[in-house]
Amino acid sequence: MSTLSFGLNENVCIVTGGTRGIGLEIARVLLEQGAIVVICARKQDGLDAARSSLNGGDRLMAVQAHTARSEDVDRLFDAALQRFGKIDTLINNVGMNLITTVIDADPALWHKILDSNLNAAFLCSRKAGQIMRRQHRGKIVHMSSIAAHRAAPAMGIYGIAKAGIEMMTRVLAQELAPFNVQVNAIAPCMVKTTFSKAFWSDPALHDHIVATIPMGRLAKPIDIVYPTLFLCSEASAFVTGQTLNVDGGASIV
Numbered sequence: 001m002s003t004l005s006f007g008l009n010e011n012v013c014i015v016t017g018g019t020r021g022i023g024l025e026i027a028r029v030l031l032e033q034g035a036i037v038v039i040c041a042r043k044q045d046g047l048d049a050a051r052s053s054l055n056g057g058d059r060l061m062a063v064q065a066h067t068a069r070s071e072d073v074d075r076l077f078d079a080a081l082q083r084f085g086k087i088d089t090l091i092n093n094v095g096m097n098l099i100t101t102v103i104d105a106d107p108a109l110w111h112k113i114l115d116s117n118l119n120a121a122f123l124c125s126r127k128a129g130q131i132m133r134r135q136h137r138g139k140i141v142h143m144s145s146i147a148a149h150r151a152a153p154a155m156g157i158y159g160i161a162k163a164g165i166e167m168m169t170r171v172l173a174q175e176l177a178p179f180n181v182q183v184n185a186i187a188p189c190m191v192k193t194t195f196s197k198a199f200w201s202d203p204a205l206h207d208h209i210v211a212t213i214p215m216g217r218l219a220k221p222i223d224i225v226y227p228t229l230f231l232c233s234e235a236s237a238f239v240t241g242q243t244l245n246v247d248g249g250a251s252i253v
């Protein structure tokens with residue numbers, strides 16, 4: 001447990017995709033910080049496992065929801081609002097990639113990747129933004145990727161979706177600025193999770209990727225957590241529309 005304090009006690013935080021990887025680690029540290037946490041995912045077994053591993057008691061709510069489906073997103077936010085009475089923070093963490101070139105991609109694959117990244121983030125931020133505008137208070141953090149900033153093999157459609165998320169971050173930041181709602185994004189390099197296992201489990205590919213990161217290693221989920229919590233906290237009260245690269249220096253070389 002860290003001694004860092006982000007002043008998030010009693011803040012109600014929704015973490016989409018909170019059952020493994022980066023989202024699970026964010027949920028864990030938010031609970032340590034005294035926040036009330038709502039996680040969602042598609043699979044009930046993942047939600048059950050996360051609930052028992054997080055051990056958050058009444059301060060944790062786990063909702064089965066597919067964030068690319070507007071009826072699921074409405075149900076998720078309505079349930080959180082009904083139980084806790086407010087939503088302080090949305091961490092729009094859901095994302096997925098299917099390995100393909102853009103030029104040969106089946107249109108169905110294109111739609112699937114756009115749906116689970118860009119459309120899902122739109123549906124959740126739209127719902128959260130409407131609630132936060134009424135509250136005159138809120139924080140939205142989008143999970144982007146450094147794949148949004150350069151053409152990377154096998155990650156083309158994903159990079160296009162994440163680039164859209166970064167533009168949406170700026171647009172929503174501008175729309176919600178008069179209502180005391182800040183909208184920012186985090187862009188990690190490769191993080192060791194299930195999501196990226198196809199890349200880091202191949203030793204040659206792993207070493208090739210690490211060679212592009214000045215700090216000489218892949219990120220761990222915890223490396224992403226604290227910069228995210230900074231963007232959820234009052235310490236970032238005058239920061240909006242920004243993307244923070246959390247990449248061990250990968251973007252500077």
Ligand SMILES: NC(=O)c1ccc[n+]([C@@H]2O[C@H](COP(=O)([O-])OP(=O)(O)OC[C@H]3O[C@@H](n4cnc5c(N)ncnc54)[C@H](OP(=O)(O)O)[C@@H]3O)[C@@H](O)[C@H]2O)c1
Nearest residue numbers: 017019021022041042043066067094095190191193195196
């Ligand atoms: N890992 C990396 O190298 C890396 C690098 C840069 C950025 N990122 C971004 O960081 C975020 C988290 O990545 P991660 O590595 O932690 O991924 P992960 O280990 O694959 O976890 C993804 C989480 O999202 C849930 N999920 C996926 N699609 C969903 C949907 N449509 N609706 C609801 N829940 C959904 C999953 O549960 P279910 O399967 O049960 O739905 C799971 O809880 C993503 O946005 C990713 O693009 C990751």
